[in-house]
Amino acid sequence: MLAILGWLLALVIGACLFVAAWPQALGLEQAPVVAQVVSMRVGVVGIALVLAVLLLLLVGWRRVRPFVLGVVSMLVVFSLVSFGIHASRGLDDGQRIDGSEDLVVLTWNTLGDEPGVDEIARVIDETGADAVMLPETTLELGVGVAETLRERGERFWVHTTGYSPAYGALNTTLLISAELGTYTTDAEVGGTRTLPTVVARPDDGDGPVLVSAHPVAPVPQQMRNWRADLEFVASLCGEGDSVIVGGDLNSTLDHWAGLGASGGDLGTCRDAASQVGAGAVGTWPTWAPPWLGAQIDHVLATPDWEPVAARVLTGLDDAGTDHRPVLVQLHRAG
Incomplete structure (x- = not known):
């Protein structure tokens, strides 16, 4: 027995x-x-x-x-x-980002504006980011960052969706370089259920749709909303569309197994970091070393954008937020 x-x-x-x-x-x-x-x-x-x-x-x-x-x-x-x-999925955390004529995308969950205007503006300025996805960031801070960058000769448009303006975690901001043209927030496409997502479309129809996404975390009481949020983000990456998604997706590649389409990881979008060998560098939490943490902050793009390099910025662990920024260089195919 x-x-x-x-x-x-x-x-x-x-x-x-x-x-x-x-x-x-x-x-x-x-x-x-x-x-x-x-x-x-x-x-x-x-x-x-x-x-x-x-x-x-x-x-x-x-x-x-x-x-x-x-x-x-x-x-x-x-x-x-x-x-x-x-x-x-790649452990290379030393890739060099050289924007040149390419598009540089930065995403950073700021934990309710914690790093502050000056620090966020400094990171954007030093990395040369063109599109910046900032979950848990208020409109006030986004405008402050844009004003600071304007003083340095860089102009950015600010798009924010907030479910509660007074509570930073319930806001998501997207900064778009004026060099990419003007964008309009798409309020009709829907959104993530618990935490907001910003979807911005180019006014001239030429540039990519830019998405600053923030699905809710998969805590026990939010599992249904978490699944629905991931399905919504995947739906934004449709056939024939040019889309770039960045943000705190509160999920790893493992969680997306049933959400990919036409060779993509999430819809038709592919995870840039894993494409270039940096997809296993931890972005959360900052108290854990990069080789141990979870890879839940991502930049993804449809196949018309080819990832050139990606890097998790590991030198900002004392900036006040529990997430590390992710920086990606994308080259437009063709």
Whole structure:
């Protein structure tokens, strides 16, 4: 009976490890608990390896030795597979952004304006960003940043959608360089349910649709809204459209398995960082080193935009927000 129970337990452990490594195989990537576990692949791998070491302390007990060795083997295989998937998305955090004639996109969740006007303006100025997606950023701060940049000879249009102007987290701002032309916020397209998303369309119809997105986090009470938010963002990346999305998407590539279309990761949009080998550098939280954190801040673009380079800015961890900025250089194909 003990042997039977041991094998049954081993099968359950193996099934759990399989789901944790590749939930997409069973369509469970957005399921409660699984969604949270798969977000932190490196952390889960670390836990698995610690458990393997602790179990090896019991290997001298003959009656449980087969069970222990079996579970340890599964933990080691899980760790190798899961870390391999993680590393395949790219750990290069030193790519150089050279805008030249290309489009430079910056996204940074400011945690309710925390870095302040001067710091955000400095980062935009130094990186040469043309489009800046700022979740959890108020209209007041966006205007302040634009005014500061104007004093430096750079003009930006400010677009903000706010569900509560007095509470920073319920605002999302998009800054667009005047060199890209004029844009109008599309208030008819809909939006994310809990936290706002800005969709801006070029007035002359020539440039890309720019989206500053902020789906809600997959906390237990928001799972339905989280799924709906991701579906909405995916719907913006339709066939034939030129779209660039940036923001705190509160999700990793694993969560998008069922939302891609025509080779895209989210709709037809492709994650720029993973395309150029930087998609496994953690953007949240800032207290965790980049190799450990979750990759939930993204810049994506439709296939008419080719990613040239991407970099998570790791030198701003003391700026007041718990997110790292993501900077991407995009080249317009053709």
